[in-house]
Structures are given as C-alpha cells and as structure tokens.
Amino acid sequence: MAVRSRDGECVRCGRVKTSKDERALHVHHIVPEKKAEDPHDPQNLLSVCGGCHQALERLTPKEQLRECDIDSPEQLRLRGEAAELLLKYQKQIEVFASAPDPWPGMFAEAQKHLSQRSE
Template identity: 40%
Template sequence: MQRFEEISLSVRNRDAGRCRRCEEAEGDVRLSVHHLVPDSRVPDEYDAHLPVNLVSLCRSCHSELESRSLDAQLRILDLADREELMLSEAERNALNMRLNEVGPDELTVKAISKVESMKFIGQDFTDDDSQRGLSEF
C-alpha cells in the first residue's frame, strides 16, 4: 500500500495537483489517481501502477472515466501521446529513492524504469465490449 501511495504522490505532482480532465485544483479533497488500464486487465508481467498508467482526476471526472475504454479515456483526456505521462528522470529518481526507503509492500519493491514504462505504453491492452458505453460512439 505504501508503494502505491508514493507513486500516487508522484503522479499528483506530475499533474501539478490538478485534474487532468477539468483542471480542478487539489484542495481539501485529494485528487484520485486513476488507472487508465485497470489492474485486472494488466498481465502479470507488467506493473499496473506505473505512472504512465495513472492520471490525477477529481471525483466527478474519475466517476465519468471509470467505465470507459482506454481509447475513449485517452480521447477525453486529450492524450494523443501517452509519453506525456512519463516522469522526468529527476522525478523517477526521486520516486525510486522513496520506494527504496519504503521497503517491500508485498513481495518486492520494483523501481520505476523508463524502459518498463515504454514497454507498457507499447502494449496492446485491447478493450473488450463490456467496458464500452453507448456514449463513446
């Protein structure tokens, strides 16, 4: 759990403390950190908690995006290039230092690497029809 908290903090910082959709600033209510590809759809060889799979959203936008396909989410968020979600080298190094200090959550604490992030972006997480809403067409 601590690992995800550290990654979430980095994602909210990367997104400048604003909702990626409506740009509402984080205030008394903390922004949600949303998985573009849900944990359940990410194969075991990938890390669903990579920052390239996470965006900061206010509660309202989070609810709206939750059941959408990946393609629909990317359109709504105007994310033509998911590399925008990559942490800078300095951000990645700072996060990895914090993760190292936290120690293992479950089995291991993996560092967040640029190579792993690029592989995740290149992976085809084909959406099935059960995640598509009529409002997407």
C-alpha cells in the same frame, strides 16, 4: 505522490482538489489494476478529481486519453521532481510489495485460539 506531482491538477478538467473539503486528487488506473501488466506504472495512472474519475471509469483506455487531451501514454512518463519522488520511494515500494501476506498466519492463529476456547 509522484503521479500527483507530475500532473498537479485533474488532467481532465483542471481542478486542483477533488471536492469542497480539500481532499487530494484521485489516482486513476487507465487500464484496470486486474488487467494491467504493471498497474502502478506511471504511464497507466492519471490524477483526476472525483467527478472525472467516475466519468473515466466508463470509457475505454483510448477514450480516456482522448478525454484528457493526451496523445499517447508516453506523455505520462515521469520527469523532473515527479521522477525523483518515485526513485526516492521505489525501494520502500519494492519492500512493501514483496512482504508476505499476513492474513494466512493471522487466520491460523485465530483458529488455534478458537479451538482452545471450545475445549
């Protein structure tokens, strides 16, 4: 929400919605999530339409910034309303990120029920 609020439109082409059906813009990771130190740092995120998202995926981070007419990631720092949105939800984000993964427990419980059925 904060990144979409910061950008307001596709940073590459200026489109406000991603498609004819009025879906919201995508949020694109400049450095892929698996490679980024903090993939959700707003300075690693851009609001883009669907077409531009696909085009940016094929480019290096430096090329992506150039395509979007951004001189440095510093320009992507959240300010004003966007920064307030992030602060408002930061605590919820931290709680969600620190929550235990439910899958191991769910898998063990399913295995227990399956083994009881076969007895």
